Every structure is written in structure tokens, then in C-alpha cells.
Amino acid sequence: MYGLFLRHFYLITRSFPRVLDLVYWPTIQITLWGFISNFFATHTTYYNNAVGVILTCAILYDFLFRTSIGFNMLFLEEIWSRNFTNLFIAPMKIGEILTSLVATALIRALIGLIPAVLLTSPLFGISILDLGIFLFFLFLSLYLFGITLGILVSAGLLRYGPSFENIAWSTMFLLAPFGCIYYPIEILPEVFQKIAYLLPLVYIFEEARNILINQTVDIQNIYYAFLWNGVYFVLSIVLFYYSFNVAKNKGTLINMGE
Amino acid sequence: MKNLVEVKNIKKNYGKNEAVKGISFSIEENEILGLLGPNGSGKTTTIGMLLGLLKPTSGEIFINGQKLEGNRIEILEQINFISPYIELPKKLTVKQNLTVYGKLYKINNINERIEFLSEKLRLEGLLNNITGELSSGQKNRVSLAKALINEPKVLLLDEPTASLDPEVGDFVRSFLEDYKKEKKISILLASHNMNEVTRLCKSILMMKEGIIIDKGNPEELINKHGRKNLEEVFLKLSRSKNELN
Numbered sequence: 001m002y003g004l005f006l007r008h009f010y011l012i013t014r015s016f017p018r019v020l021d022l023v024y025w026p027t028i029q030i031t032l033w034g035f036i037s038n039f040f041a042t043h044t045t046y047y048n049n050a051v052g053v054i055l056t057c058a059i060l061y062d063f064l065f066r067t068s069i070g071f072n073m074l075f076l077e078e079i080w081s082r083n084f085t086n087l088f089i090a091p092m093k094i095g096e097i098l099t100s101l102v103a104t105a106l107i108r109a110l111i112g113l114i115p116a117v118l119l120t121s122p123l124f125g126i127s128i129l130d131l132g133i134f135l136f137f138l139f140l141s142l143y144l145f146g147i148t149l150g151i152l153v154s155a156g157l158l159r160y161g162p163s164f165e166n167i168a169w170s171t172m173f174l175l176a177p178f179g180c181i182y183y184p185i186e187i188l189p190e191v192f193q194k195i196a197y198l199l200p201l202v203y204i205f206e207e208a209r210n211i212l213i214n215q216t217v218d219i220q221n222i223y224y225a226f227l228w229n230g231v232y233f234v235l236s237i238v239l240f241y242y243s244f245n246v247a248k249n250k251g252t253l254i255n256m257g258e
Numbered sequence: 259m260k261n262l263v264e265v266k267n268i269k270k271n272y273g274k275n276e277a278v279k280g281i282s283f284s285i286e287e288n289e290i291l292g293l294l295g296p297n298g299s300g301k302t303t304t305i306g307m308l309l310g311l312l313k314p315t316s317g318e319i320f321i322n323g324q325k326l327e328g329n330r331i332e333i334l335e336q337i338n339f340i341s342p343y344i345e346l347p348k349k350l351t352v353k354q355n356l357t358v359y360g361k362l363y364k365i366n367n368i369n370e371r372i373e374f375l376s377e378k379l380r381l382e383g384l385l386n387n388i389t390g391e392l393s394s395g396q397k398n399r400v401s402l403a404k405a406l407i408n409e410p411k412v413l414l415l416d417e418p419t420a421s422l423d424p425e426v427g428d429f430v431r432s433f434l435e436d437y438k439k440e441k442k443i444s445i446l447l448a449s450h451n452m453n454e455v456t457r458l459c460k461s462i463l464m465m466k467e468g469i470i471i472d473k474g475n476p477e478e479l480i481n482k483h484g485r486k487n488l489e490e491v492f493l494k495l496s497r498s499k500n501e502l503n
Contacts, residue, residue, distance in 0.1 A: 081347045248310075
């Protein structure tokens with residue numbers, strides 16, 4: 001019994017990502033649900049005239065989550081199946097690898113999204129299509145941010161190897177409190193608001209709420225969402241190439257999955 | 259004979275650790291070169307550099323006359339690799355795996371190529387089987403088919419018959435001998451199976467602690483070191499101080 005305890009104790013103490021993982025989840029859950037509870041306690045009538053807002057935001061967030069996790073999963077599958085080296089000795093440019101992952105991640109996310117969208121109408125009498133033509137821009141923006149996060153995490157996997165896997169699962173949850181998915185940005189402390197404004201998520205979800213509650217469109221929100229998406233997307237590509245070069249120097253590519 | 263592989267004074271450092279300390283060698287067309295050495299001698303690092311998965315700290319690698327640095331994609335089209343430490347996706351069928359790699363290597367006539375390789379490697383009855391459910395010997399032959407899908411000019415083999423039973427091991431060795439003769443390819447064989455190396459290799463490099471400590475054909479090395487077989491030569495060199503020839 002003590003031996004089995006030691007086996008896991010050694011594993012945890014030898015890996016910083018594993019220690020971080022233990023602390024990370026409760027902290028994030030409490031922070032996120034703390035803000036949500038605060039919001040509902042102080043704004044009881046906020047969603048009175050737009051019952052579908054929470055569900056619409058949940059679908060939008062799920063699409064982002066599926067896109068990002070989908071991208072990570074594609075990368076991780078190659079590591080888990082010990083096929084990673086085969087992939088990187090095939091005559092494919094890094095750009096080709098990324099493009100194929102980006103396209104496959106979209107298909108995976110759409111497969112998950114379509115049934116969810118179709119179910120909300122008969123089950124809850126709510127249609128996400130109420131967002132109109134701007135729904136397309138919101139989805140496009142979320143897709144861009146999802147694959148950006150996927151590329152950033154994959155860059156981490158290249159750079160640090162499979163021990164970075166835990167981070168792959170947690171990036172979306174780290175950003176959730178700052179993304180203002182279920183509450184307006186004003187509910188966050190000022191310092192958190194400053195961070196939130198540097199993310200495209202806050203503009204996307206603020207705009208979704210704006211359209212559904214106020215029945216108006218603020219183009220500036222959509223513009224800022226794409227602007228920040230562009231910045232982070234370029235940064236993620238640069239980082240991926242950098243990590244690939246570091247991996248070639250460190251030997252991560254040949255040892256991955258072992 | 260033309261050299262398909264030329265390695266010129268390559269070094270690889272991981273921080274302060276010198277994994278490969280400036281080695282040079284070449285492999286001719288229609289030649290199998292054995293790469294021997296104890297664990298940690300730098301064999302895998304050398305193979306990694308030849309595959310472009312590792313960047314040499316210094317030195318140059320030429321494959322079929324092209325410098326690896328700056329031509330990685332063109333060179334990867336001409337080489338392939340098999341190792342027991344890497345596998346093909348387990349949930350896909352054998353044919354699906356070979357088709358995926360046929361596409362990645364931009365093979366035009368994939369079905370014909372798969373048919374040819376499955377006949378040569380006794381895979382005809384396994385094409386629709388799930389790869390993960392195959393025996394070690396069958397998986398090994400599928401990996402070999404994947405490694406030959408692009409008709410490589412240079413084949414890098416890292417312990418290609420490890421964990422195979424004698425019959426399958428013999429089949430793989432015979433296949434490699436015949437394939438090399440027929441296609442005039444160059445093969446780099448890293449192996450701990452001395453009988454295999456004696457049978458297949460025209461010449462051998464013995465590595466230890468990142469340097470080449472001896473080289474020659476198997477018979478020469480056995481005579482030179484006054485031993486009965488290559489295994490004894492390997493043990494002598496592994497246990498002795500480095501003696502650069």
C-alpha cells in the first residue's frame with residue numbers, strides 16, 4: 001500500500017506540471033464560479049428578457065473549447081500512438097502540418113456543434129441563429145482563437161515534450177474567468193478587466209450578449225476580436241516554428257512518445 | 259559506386275554533454291553499413307541527425323548529393339526509417355495506414371504500391387486488419403512496408419528485427435538483402451544483433467562515447483581483434499578504452 005502511494009508521490013514530486021495541475025483546477029473552478037455567483041447575486045434581473053443568452057454563450061464557448069481541444073487532441077494522438085516521429089520524418093513542411101490540423105480541428109468542432117445547435121430549439125425553444133449574420137463572425141473569431149490556443153499548446157508539447165500534456169487540457173479553463181462568458185466584464189476586478197481586454201473572448205461574448213439583449217450590433221467589438229485574434233494567431237505561428245527549432249536542438253522530436 | 263550518404267565531421271552537443279564528437283562516414287549505393295555501439299554511444303543521435311530530427315551542432319550531411327540543411331523536405335522524400343520505438347496508428351487498418359503514408363509521401367499510384375509491398379512482405383491477408391491487433395512480426399512487416407512506401411534511396415534501420423522470432427527475423431533479413439540488391443539503395447543498420455550485422459553488412463562502424471572507435475568489414479574486424487566472431491569484437495571494444503583508427 002505504502003509502495004503504491006510512493007509510486008504516485010514520486011511521480012508528482014518529480015513533475016512541476018503535475019504539482020501545478022493539483023493546485024490549478026480548484027483555483028480556476030472557484031474563481032470562475034465565484035464571479036458567476038457574484039454576478040447573479042447582484043444582477044438578478046439582467047437575463048430576464050433574454051432567457052437564451054446563457055445557453056447561446058454556452059454553445060459559443062463549447063465551440064471554442066472543441067476547436068482548441070480538438071487541435072490538441074490531434075497532436076496528442078500522434079504522441080500517444082508513438083507515431084510522432086513517423087509524422088515528422090514525412091516530407092511535410094511545418095505549414096502543411098499546421099494547415100491540415102487546423103482543417104481537421106474545424107471538422108471535429110462542427111461535428112460536435114451541429115447536434116448541440118439543433119437540440120436547443122426543440123428542447124429549450126431557443127435558437128442560436130437569433131444572432132443573425134453576425135453569428136458567422138462570432139464563430140469565425142472563436143474558431144481562430146481556438147486554433148491559436150491549439151497551436152500554442154502544440155508548440156509547448158514540441159518544446160517540453162509530453163509532460164506539457166496537462167497544460168493542454170487546462171488552457172481553456174484558465175481563460176474562462178477572463179473570457180466573461182456568462183457575465184459582463186464589469187463584474188471582474190479592475191486588474192482582471194485589464195487582462196480580459198487583451199483577449200478576443202471578452203469582445204465576442206460581450207457582443208453576443210449585446211445582440212441578444214439589446215438587439216443592436218457594435219461592430220467595434222467584432223473588430224477588436226479579430227484584431228486580437230490576428231495578433232495571437234501570428235504569435236502562435238512564430239512560437240510554433242521557434243519550438244520546432246528548439247526541439248530539433250534538444251532532441252525532443254526523436255524521443256517524443258518514448 | 260556513388261555515395262548516397264556522406265556525413266562530414268558532425269557533432270551534437272546537448273548543453274555540455276557531447277553526444278556525438280565529430281564523426282564522418284559515407285554509404286555507397288547498394289551498400290548496407292552497420293552502426294554498432296553500446297547504449298549511449300551516439301547511434302540514435304546520429305540517425306536523428308540523418309533524418310533531420312536533430313540539428314547537428316556542427317558538420318554537414320549530404321544525402322544523394324544534396325545538403326540536408328536547407329533541403330530537408332526534398333531529402334525526406336528520398337529516405338525512410340524503421341524503429342521498434344515508433345509505431346503506426348493502432349486503430350487504423352494496415353491499408354489505411356499505408357494509404358495515409360502514401361499520401362504524405364505524395365505517391366501517385368498508392369494502390370499499386372501497397373499491392374506490390376503487401377505481396378513482397380506477405381501482408382495480403384492483413385490489409386483490412388486493425389494494426390494494433392497484429393502480432394509483433396506482422397507489425398514489423400507493416401512498418402517495413404511503410405518505410406518502403408516512397409521507394410527510398412536511403413533506408414535507416416534502428417534494430418529492425420528486435421523482438422522478432424527467428425523465422426520472421428530471417429524473413430526480414432532476406433527481404434532487406436534482396437530489396438537492396440534489386441533497388442540499389444543504401445541502408446544504415448543500427449543493431450545489437452551481431453549475427454544480423456555479420457550477414458547483412460559490407461562494412462561496420464563501431465561507435466563508443468560519441469566517436470567511431472573502429473571500422474571495417476566484419477571479417478576484417480574479427481581477424482584484426484583476434485576474436486571468433488563479431489559479438490566478441492563488440493564486447494572487447496565496448497569494454498576497452500577508445501582506440502581511434
